[in-house]
Amino acid sequence: MNPYLVQRLEGIQAALLAQHHGGRGMPNATIGNERETFLREFLQKVFPAHRRFSTGAITDSAGSISGQVDVAVEYGFVPSFPMPGSDERLLLAESVALAIEVKSDLVAQWGQVRETVAKLKTIRRQMQPIMMLGGEPPEVIPCVAVGYRGHASIEALSQRLASTPEAERPDGVLVIESGCFVGFGMTANGPLGLYALCLSINAILSQLGFASPALERYVQ
Secondary structure (H helix, E strand, C coil): CCHHHHHHHHHHHHHHHHHHHHCCCCCHHHHHHHHHHHHHHHHHHHCCCCCEEEEEEEECCCCCECCCEEEEEECCCCCEEECCCCCEEEEEHHHEEEEEEEEEECCCCHHHHHHHHHHHCCCCCCCCEEEECCCCCCCCCCEEEEEEECCCCHHHHHHHHHCCCHHHCCCEEEECCCCCEEECCEEECCCHHHHHHHHHHHHHHHHEEEECCCHHHHHC
């Protein structure tokens, strides 16, 4: 393993945990906003500038809408609509490559993860891809659950996923404290968990070079 990359990942992991620790005792809304913002800003700085990491709700052309999405990874070739003076966006389903649910403790808050994923899986995309570099993007938006604390082993995390009904199961899970990551055909732990998350996002973004969805469906 490249020692410089591992050292940098260890530093990022420590910084994320320090930020989370510093918010303990604050009101829940403040804690939630801080953890989501910090993770979103981390990802925004890791990826190229034309990729946007947003927060808000996702809707599709049939009129279905998700709950609050902590972090939405946008493709970058479809518009999304911010509320003036706010970071919250209304995202069209075709604009979103991946959704990320962020929790303080995945073990304690797994029920909330399942509820969010179940709502998200009601959303349908009609991408109409023009340039594909991998397989065609699925109709359902992939979702990753990230917890600052949670399972301490890959085995426990895998069992948690396996025991969750498919309709409520995220496609990947990361615990920042232990670094355990399971999903998208990968497992990792320690500082490499963050690397696995970045690789997963990059792989999903790299599947699709360009698409031209029929956005007029939203207003017809």
